[in-house]
Amino acid sequence: MVDLTSSCMVRHWSNWVVGSGLDGSMKIGLRRGWELWEEQLVRDLYPDYPAILRVLPHRTYWAVRSRARKLGVVTSREIWKASTVRSIEELSRTHTTSEIASKIADMETHQVDAIIKYFGFGRKPREGFRRAGIPVIDDVLYRADQQGLTLVEVDRRAGIGKRYFAGRRWENGLHGGHLARAVFALGGELYVEWEDD
Structure with a gap:
């Protein structure tokens, strides 16, 4: 066991690194610079991190990921306006x-x-939506079908963002706020009609 509190270790602590592997295992060792053959290996095997870590067991997942970014082999994500x-x-x-x-x-x-x-743009809507058997949901689905919208587009227009209609989440319970936003987004009004006894 390494004594991290000894004067020798404290004096040279900046040369030690503690990290974790892809499997969550802890690694401790001396900080080493990257050799050319290691960098070439990262270039050749990226993005297969498990393969890289099998060949470079002394490197942590985060060290390999950082080196890949510094080498420019990581594909950056695009931000769309x-x-x-x-x-x-x-x-x-x-x-x-x-x-x-x-x-x-x-x-x-x-x-x-x-x-x-x-x-999900440009997709042609299916031939009618599968009906839910709940009148207010069926009305929203029918209106979306008339306007040629997919259920993903209904969720987006209503500002729901949780795939309430596309994921058929109403089956787990009706959410009045989501229903009201969808009705208004599709150009409708929501009202209550009471049955008299």
Whole structure:
């Protein structure tokens, strides 16, 4: 067992590193610089972290991840502007992805494909939605079907964001706020009608 409180260890603590592996195991050892063959291995095997850690057992997951970022092999995530997403949504109904990419500056076809896939744009609605058997839900589904909207688009327009309609979450219990927002987003009004005895 290593005594981390000894004067020798305290004096040279900056050279020691404590980290964790991909499996959650703790590792302790001396901090070493990266050798060229290790960096080349990261370049060749990225993004297969388990394979890299099998070959470099003395490196932690976080050290490998940091080195991959410094070497520039990590693909950075793209941040999409709201105006670009809205433009792609409008164009996706009538244009192909290559046509959309040519109309929007600094956009490539694979980026347009990613946005369309992520947000579910341009999909043709199914032949009617599967009915729920709950009158207010059925009314929302019928209205969305009339407007040619997918259930993902209904959730987005209503500002729900939790896939209430697309995930059929009403089956776990009705949520009045989500229903009201969907009705208003689809151009309807919500009111109560009482039956007299």
